[in-house]
Amino acid sequence: MADNYDVIVIGSGPGGYIAAIRAAQLGLKTAVVEREHLAGICSNWGCIPTKALLRSAEVLHLAEHAKNYGLKLEGSISPDLKAIVDRSRGIAQRMNGGVGFLMKKNKVDVIWGEAKLTKPGQIVVSKSSKKPMEPQAPLPKNTLGEGTYSAKHIIVATGARPRALPGIEPDGKLIWTYFEAMVPPEMPKSLLVMGSGAIGIEFASFYRTMGVEVTVVEVMPAVMPVEDAEISAFAKKQFEKQGMKIHLEAKVTKVEKGANSVTAHVEMKDGKIEKITADRMISAVGVQGNIENIGLEALGVKTDRGCIVIDGYGKTNVPGIYAIGDVAGPPMLAHKAEHEAVICVEKIAGLPNVHPMDKLKIPGCTYCNPQVASVGLTEAKAKEAGHDIRVGRFPFVANGKAIALGEDQGMVKTIFDKKTGQLLGAHLVGAEVTELIQGFVVAMNLETTEEELMHTIFPHPTISETMKESVLDAYGRALNA
Numbered sequence: 001m002a003d004n005y006d007v008i009v010i011g012s013g014p015g016g017y018i019a020a021i022r023a024a025q026l027g028l029k030t031a032v033v034e035r036e037h038l039a040g041i042c043s044n045w046g047c048i049p050t051k052a053l054l055r056s057a058e059v060l061h062l063a064e065h066a067k068n069y070g071l072k073l074e075g076s077i078s079p080d081l082k083a084i085v086d087r088s089r090g091i092a093q094r095m096n097g098g099v100g101f102l103m104k105k106n107k108v109d110v111i112w113g114e115a116k117l118t119k120p121g122q123i124v125v126s127k128s129s130k131k132p133m134e135p136q137a138p139l140p141k142n143t144l145g146e147g148t149y150s151a152k153h154i155i156v157a158t159g160a161r162p163r164a165l166p167g168i169e170p171d172g173k174l175i176w177t178y179f180e181a182m183v184p185p186e187m188p189k190s191l192l193v194m195g196s197g198a199i200g201i202e203f204a205s206f207y208r209t210m211g212v213e214v215t216v217v218e219v220m221p222a223v224m225p226v227e228d229a230e231i232s233a234f235a236k237k238q239f240e241k242q243g244m245k246i247h248l249e250a251k252v253t254k255v256e257k258g259a260n261s262v263t264a265h266v267e268m269k270d271g272k273i274e275k276i277t278a279d280r281m282i283s284a285v286g287v288q289g290n291i292e293n294i295g296l297e298a299l300g301v302k303t304d305r306g307c308i309v310i311d312g313y314g315k316t317n318v319p320g321i322y323a324i325g326d327v328a329g330p331p332m333l334a335h336k337a338e339h340e341a342v343i344c345v346e347k348i349a350g351l352p353n354v355h356p357m358d359k360l361k362i363p364g365c366t367y368c369n370p371q372v373a374s375v376g377l378t379e380a381k382a383k384e385a386g387h388d389i390r391v392g393r394f395p396f397v398a399n400g401k402a403i404a405l406g407e408d409q410g411m412v413k414t415i416f417d418k419k420t421g422q423l424l425g426a427h428l429v430g431a432e433v434t435e436l437i438q439g440f441v442v443a444m445n446l447e448t449t450e451e452e453l454m455h456t457i458f459p460h461p462t463i464s465e466t467m468k469e470s471v472l473d474a475y476g477r478a479l480n481a
């Protein structure tokens with residue numbers, strides 16, 4: 001049996017590699033096992049390469065609207081798809097190289113291969129069933145290989161994969177998952193996106209800006225259904241202005257494949273079936289945890305709806321086995337995985353005052369145009385929870401910086417408990433709100449009330465001033481509207 005470790009982490013995504021670094025920082029002998037790509041889905045096929053694509057879309061949009069800023073662009077501007085995709089893949093490679101560097105720097109052993117739990121405290125690493133992703137930065141020297149490894153604590157951070165609807169399974173050619181949507185060999189003329197969660201709507205936004213005819217089909221009554229209804233409605237209007245077609249309370253029931261197109265049968269809100277033909281379709285109906293073939297059943301590790309069941313510190317029902325990140329359930333977000341990683345390892349190391357995960361304080365960001373960001377309760381959820389609330393709103397059209405930037409379409413909505421003044425939720429749509437939201441996340445973490453927010457000085461001119469104005473508006477004191 002190879003080396004004894006204090007901690008072995010299975011999977012090197014944002015959950016896994018952060019757990020490994022924190023464990024090493026705390027003096028624990030640590031290894032991380034990876035079968036396909038250091039840095040996981042987030043850096044290789046998720047958060048980062050999508051943002052690279054979306055940045056190309058943003059630059060294209062700005063260039064197309066250069067006239068609005070008093071600029072003459074000679075000649076035409078058009079996307080070079082291969083260069084856009086190459087840039088995105090190059091950034092993914094840089095990210096996984098970065099995690100290799102961090103493993104080496106923190107003296108975390110990398111074990112390359114597919115891990116399976118054989119008993120508490122032991123894993124077997126065999127040849128990976130996946131081809132290593134390309135391009136990929138060279139693995140750290142001294143990367144270990146197949147064998148049996150033992151550790152006092154084993155953290156499962158195996159992530160998730162695309163969910164498929166029966167009968168509408170992605171084939172990689174006509175029906176894409178996010179993997180194929182990230183590296184299109186050519187630009188489709190038309191695209192049908194099934195599902196308007198963060199992944200679906202980000203791709204819809206990217207392709208629409210690239211000039212593709214985009215139709216979105218969403219089964220729920222709103223786009224980005226987890227967001228506050230008012231914010232979703234605001235974003236939907238903007239998407240439609242950009243030429244996106246959106247069908248809500250509609251369901252793809254069947255797909256017919258042609259030689260180079262798909263025809264989806266869509267059951268509309270009124271029950272009628274409409275046939276929508278598009279060159280390609282993206283199936284974006286959520287993700288499911290990678291819980292299979294890692295030995296969970298044999299060891300009796302409890303799972304529920306495709307995810308491992310954990311407590312607030314990442315512990316499973318089997319002593320010595322922990323789970324973090326996407327495989328441990330929603331929200332399936334990189335920063336949730338990272339935070340769970342730190343909590344889990346600090347608890348293993350016996351640190352005092354480790355706080356369990358509070359899911360209400362996990363922000364959510366969608367990088368479409370306009371961006372959407374939120375934290376805490378929506379208006380509907382706050383009412384459902386029995387709060388008597390005050391709601392503040394402030395539009396970007398009344399903010400000098402937003403106007404100067406040519407980005408005056410957006411709004412901030414804040415929700416307070418009427419009795420205590422506690423900030424219950426914040427919901428934003430518009431330019432750069434994915435950067436702004438952190439102000440409200442810190443506020444919520446410090447259990448801020450309206451008074452403290454009103455006493456906070458926001459710099460001028462910034463779009464962040466809309467945050468303060470929204471708070472003031474909740475109390476009838478907005479100054480600029």
Ligand SMILES: Cc1cc2nc3c(=O)[nH]c(=O)nc-3n(C[C@H](O)[C@H](O)[C@H](O)COP(=O)(O)OP(=O)(O)OC[C@H]3O[C@@H](n4cnc5c(N)ncnc54)[C@H](O)[C@@H]3O)c2cc1C
Pocket residue numbers: 010011012013014015016033034035036037038039040041042043045046047048050113114115116157158159160178199290294324325326327332333334335336337365
């Ligand atoms: C298109 C897209 C866009 C996204 N955008 C965002 C965003 O903007 N913000 C955000 O917060 N989140 C985003 N996400 C979600 C984010 O990528 C995930 O929440 C995050 O990657 C989860 O991290 P993780 O460590 O749990 O798992 P993963 O990142 O999935 O990593 C798991 C790793 O485990 C490895 N593995 C699995 N099984 C084994 C095994 N048996 N042995 C060895 N290795 C194994 C896998 O190869 C993988 O590298 C996006 C996801 C997608 C698909």
